[in-house]
Amino acid sequence: MAVLRSWKSHSVLPGFGLALGFTILYLSLIVLIPLSATFIKTAELGWGEFWTAVTTPRALASYRLSFGAAAIGALLNTGFGLLTAWVLVRYTFPGKRLVDALVDLPFALPTAVAGIALTAIYAPNGWLGQWLEPLGVKVAFTPLGVVIALTFIGLPFVVRTVQPVLEDLEAEVEEAAACLGASRWQTFAQVLMPALWPALITGFALAFARAVGEYGSVIFIAGNMPLISEISPLLIITKLEQYDYAGATAIAVVMLVISFALLLLINGLQWWISRRHGKRNP
Amino acid sequence: MSIEVRNINKRFGNFTALNNISLDLPSGELTALLGPSGCGKTTLLRIIAGLEQPDGGNVLFHGKDATGSHVRERKVGFVFQHYALFRHMTVFENVAFGLRVRPRQERPSEAEIRRKVHELLELVQLDWIADRYPAQLSGGQRQRIALARALAVEPQVLLLDEPFGALDAKVRKDLRRWLRRLHDELHITSVFVTHDQEEALEVADRVVVLNKGGIEQVGTPDEVYDQPATPFVYQFLGNVNLFHSRVHDGFAKIGELEVAVDGHEDTQNAAALAYVRPHDIEIHRTPENGSTFAATVVHIHAIGPIVRLELARADATEYVEAELTRERFRELALKEGEEIFVKPRSLRVFIDPNPAVA
Numbered sequence: 001m002a003v004l005r006s007w008k009s010h011s012v013l014p015g016f017g018l019a020l021g022f023t024i025l026y027l028s029l030i031v032l033i034p035l036s037a038t039f040i041k042t043a044e045l046g047w048g049e050f051w052t053a054v055t056t057p058r059a060l061a062s063y064r065l066s067f068g069a070a071a072i073g074a075l076l077n078t079g080f081g082l083l084t085a086w087v088l089v090r091y092t093f094p095g096k097r098l099v100d101a102l103v104d105l106p107f108a109l110p111t112a113v114a115g116i117a118l119t120a121i122y123a124p125n126g127w128l129g130q131w132l133e134p135l136g137v138k139v140a141f142t143p144l145g146v147v148i149a150l151t152f153i154g155l156p157f158v159v160r161t162v163q164p165v166l167e168d169l170e171a172e173v174e175e176a177a178a179c180l181g182a183s184r185w186q187t188f189a190q191v192l193m194p195a196l197w198p199a200l201i202t203g204f205a206l207a208f209a210r211a212v213g214e215y216g217s218v219i220f221i222a223g224n225m226p227l228i229s230e231i232s233p234l235l236i237i238t239k240l241e242q243y244d245y246a247g248a249t250a251i252a253v254v255m256l257v258i259s260f261a262l263l264l265l266i267n268g269l270q271w272w273i274s275r276r277h278g279k280r281n282p
Numbered sequence: 283m284s285i286e287v288r289n290i291n292k293r294f295g296n297f298t299a300l301n302n303i304s305l306d307l308p309s310g311e312l313t314a315l316l317g318p319s320g321c322g323k324t325t326l327l328r329i330i331a332g333l334e335q336p337d338g339g340n341v342l343f344h345g346k347d348a349t350g351s352h353v354r355e356r357k358v359g360f361v362f363q364h365y366a367l368f369r370h371m372t373v374f375e376n377v378a379f380g381l382r383v384r385p386r387q388e389r390p391s392e393a394e395i396r397r398k399v400h401e402l403l404e405l406v407q408l409d410w411i412a413d414r415y416p417a418q419l420s421g422g423q424r425q426r427i428a429l430a431r432a433l434a435v436e437p438q439v440l441l442l443d444e445p446f447g448a449l450d451a452k453v454r455k456d457l458r459r460w461l462r463r464l465h466d467e468l469h470i471t472s473v474f475v476t477h478d479q480e481e482a483l484e485v486a487d488r489v490v491v492l493n494k495g496g497i498e499q500v501g502t503p504d505e506v507y508d509q510p511a512t513p514f515v516y517q518f519l520g521n522v523n524l525f526h527s528r529v530h531d532g533f534a535k536i537g538e539l540e541v542a543v544d545g546h547e548d549t550q551n552a553a554a555l556a557y558v559r560p561h562d563i564e565i566h567r568t569p570e571n572g573s574t575f576a577a578t579v580v581h582i583h584a585i586g587p588i589v590r591l592e593l594a595r596a597d598a599t600e601y602v603e604a605e606l607t608r609e610r611f612r613e614l615a616l617k618e619g620e621e622i623f624v625k626p627r628s629l630r631v632f633i634d635p636n637p638a639v640a
Contacts, residue, residue, distance in 0.1 A: 172366035175333050176428075178353045179360040180380035180435055190383070194370040 035256065041249040053250045058226050059235060062251075065143055066232040067258065070211035073150030077207045078200055081158025088159070089166045103159050106152055111216030118149055119221045141223025146231065149218045150211035157210065158203030165199040198274045205266040212259055283344045283438040283471050284309040285330060290339035292325055299325045300336070301495040307488075309344075310469045312462070314476055314486035318518070322495040323475045324443055330473065331441050332356045343438065356439075359432030359470075363444040365424045367416040373427050374412040377402055380435035402430040405464070422453040429461075433468075442474035446481065458485050479519045483507060491515050513632045516557045523563070523602050525556040527631065534631045537575030537597045543631045553634040558626040563604040565591070565614060566623045574623040577602060579616055584608075591616070593624060 045053060053059070088100055106114065122129045122139035132139060139145045169192065177187040215233040222229040232255055239248035285307040292300040299322045307313050315323040328334040330341055332353035340349045348356055368376050377399045381390055390398065403409040406426040416424055425445060432440060445461070446454040462485050465472055476482050482489050483503040491498040491506060491514070498518075499511040510516040517524070527534045532547035534540070534554055541556070543549075566574060576596035583590040589611040593602040602624060606614075616622065 170364070170366060172362045172364065173368065175353070176360065176362060176366040176431075177368075177379070177383075179331065179333075179358060180383065180431065181354050182379070182383040183354070186383045190379075191368055194368075 038249045038252045038256065041246060042253045044246045045250060049246075050250050053247045054254045058230070059232070059251055059254075061227045062230050062232040062235045063254065063258070065146060065229065066212060066255070067262075069143060069146040069150050069231075070208050070214075072147050073154050073211045074204050074208035076147075076151045077154045077158045078204045081155065081203055081207075082162055082196070082200060084155075085159045085162040085166055089163060103156050106155050111153060111214065112220065114152060115149060115217035115220030118145070118152060118217065122148065122221065140221055141225070141229060143222075143229055145221040145223070146218055146229060149221050150214055153214055153217055154207030154211050157206040158200065161199045161203035161206065162196060165196060169195055198270050201266060201270045201273065205263060205270075208266075209259065209263060212255070285439060285471065285473070286340075286342040286345070287326070287330065288340040288342065290326065290329060290336045290341070292322070292329065292334070292336050298495050300329070303339070303495075303497060305490060305497065305500070307471060307473060309471050311487045312465045312472045312474070312485065313488045313490060314474055314482035315490050315492060316476055316479060316482040316518075317492035317498075319477055321492045323477075323492050326492070327441050327443055327473060327475050330439070331358050331360050333360070357435065357437050359429075359435065359437035359440045361425070361428050361432050361440070361442040361445050363447045365416070365421075365428045365448075367424055367428055367431070369416055372413050372415055373403070373408070373419070374399055376416065376427060377431045377434050379431065398434065402434055405433070406430045420453075421449045422457055425449065425457065429464075438471065440470050440472040442472065444475050444477070446478075447476075454481070461485060483519070491518065493518070510557075510630065513555055513557065516630060516632075521560050521603065523558050523560065525558075525600060526598075526634075527554045527556045528552065529554040529631065529633060534629075537595060538569065538572065539575045539626070540572050541626075541629050541631065546631075546633065549633070554631050555634050556629050556631045558629045560590070560603045560605040561588075562627040562629075563602065564625040564627060565604060565606060565610075565616070566625055567614065569623045570625060574625045577622060577624050579618050579620050579622060582616065582618055584611065593622070595624075596621070 042050065084103065088096065088103075119126075119140050121127050122132070122145060124130065124133045124138070124140070126140070129140060137144075139148060173191060174187050177191045182190070213233070215231075215237075218231050219234055222231060222234075224230050224234055232251060236248045236251050239245075239251070287303055287305040287307075290300050290303040292298075303322075303326060305326075315326060317323045325334060329336050332341075332348070332351065336349070340347050342348065343356065368379065371379065378395050381395045381398065384390075400409060400412070403412055406429060408423060408426055408430070411419065411423065416427070419427065425448075429442075429445075442461075446457055449457065458481055461474075474485070483506075486503060488500065489503055489506050490500050493514050499506050499515045501509075501511075506515060507519050510519065516522050525536045527536050529543050529546050529549050529552045532543055532549070534543050534556055536556060543554075546552075569576070577593040578596065579591060580594050580601070581592035583592075587608060589606045589608060591604045591606065593604060594600075595602060604624070614622075
């Protein structure tokens with residue numbers, strides 16, 4: 001009780017108890033209860049059965065593809081998202097607002113539409129596919145197609161997290177660096193990037209998390225060949241269709257645990273970087 | 283190193299920031315660019331630094347044209363009003379930055395950098411906070427670090443843009459004295475921008491008064507204060523009383539008072555403005571023929587060593603501010619509402635360039 005009172009009294013803002021209580025209730029209803037249901041359902045399997053279900057070659061291949069393609073997609077988005085944000089913040093050009101709005105489209109589009117559109121373009125007889133085919137590059141119905149779909153849906157995250165940070169950077173800091181003799185590249189690498197890292201990592205984490213959970217756009221372009229281009233969410237659906245509910249939730253649990261661990265790791269990295277870069281209080 | 287500014291013009295859209303400015307800044311001097319906000323002083327400083335390009339004209343460093351050269355090559359130290367420190371670097375790394383970004387051949391060794399940075403931090407008396415981050419420092423400390431950082435690259439010129447503008451009054455005063463002492467030690471050609479006349483007069487060797495993109499006067503603090511070249515300089519530097527007057531046959535009349543105005547012997551009945559500082563006003567009980575005018579004491583502020591009087595002219599609706607020493611005030615034994623006679627010790631008369639239609 002004494003402990004409770006002591007850290008409650010630290011805050012001058014009223015309503016701490018109410019706000020925290022509501023937050024926990026809300027998170028429980030929306031996140032914790034549905035997620036714990038997957039664990040409870042999975043518990044129907046014994047430990048051995050669970051292990052066999054989640055380590056079949058088909059399941060292992062699907063994890064590799066899901067997390068691998070999501071990571072590659074998120075990395076691509078980190079690089080190009082930074083570039084897009086840079087162009088949108090630093091330059092003025094005709095149609096800038098249009099480009100700015102375009103960035104959000106992958107959010108708004110139903111993912112199935114995106115998947116069909118991408119497939120139509122990258123199929124061997126599609127607009128881009130017909131030129132790539134003679135070069136020996138197959139996109140549709142291969143893991144490469146999965147990467148492209150996941151890159152597409154993750155685009156807005158890095159742009160939208162980096163953009164406001166970039167806008168807030170004072171031009172004076174760059175001028176100061178130039179006065180001290182730093183080249184453009186040195187200013188970018190040593191003055192701008194340290195300020196952008198936390199936002200870049202947040203953007204990467206969001207894009208990655210979104211890509212791991214993506215289903216709609218991928219199933220059209222992936223071809224869904226077991227062991228080659230089948231993602232874990234699809235494997236879950238397949239198991240559900242076969243009335244193997246416990247097997248489906250088992251794979252869901254594995255995905256949950258891996259995702260949670262990775263996000264925790266990324267958050268930790270971000271905390272470490274922002275601490276190193278002096279945002280801490282004395 | 284001397285700086286010469288030749289016929290600089292700069293426009294922002296329809297706004298003329300600098301109108302044909304020419305200025306010589308001799309080597310080793312501390313010059314203040316003084317003026318109200320929007321007068322172009324910061325733009326001029328940024329053009330000297332190379333952070334801004336002029337539309338026309340040249341900037342010469344030590345006689346060599348530097349107009350086209352990049353800010354990196356000019357070897358200027360620039361101190362910003364809001365410090366512009368690198369937030370993610372410690373104080374030490376901030377100061378070391380200019381040394382670390384040098385090309386590999388010219389870069390000093392790590393030990394040399396360390397020695398140099400500590401030397402600079404000692405110079406700004408902040409050696410003990412080398413490991414802190416800018417967010418952990420007070421405003422005054424941040425500005426001193428910004429100065430140490432600018433000095434690290436051994437600039438030929440030090441440019442300061444409202445360096446004390448963001449600090450509170452007490453710190454401001456300390457820091458400007460400290461800057462003066464630092465300049466006396468280092469003798470580096472320095473230019474600082476300010477809108478605070480007290481600051482400019484106290485710190486600078488020379489003051490350049492700017493208004494509306496043009497130079498009003500260049501001179502030592504004494505010169506610009508005691509012999510203002512234009513009505514603007516008179517009004518901008520310190521308190522001043524303004525009388526509307528007329529100049530006729532070489533004399534300006536203010537009530538009973540007549541003053542000779544040099545160079546206007548043939549001027550006929552021209553509108554003029556006469557300026558006198560409050561401390562250049564004498565108060566008398568009796569009129570002196572032709573050198574006083576009558577007024578009533580409206581208000582007395584008798585706080586501190588100086589007694590401030592507010593006077594109303596008897597023959598016009600103008601108010602006059604006068605400052606007396608406490609002794610003189612006691613001698614006169616003034617009360618509010620009494621009639622007295624005002625005698626300006628020194629009065630400057632300017633012909634009004636755009637007289638109001640009477």
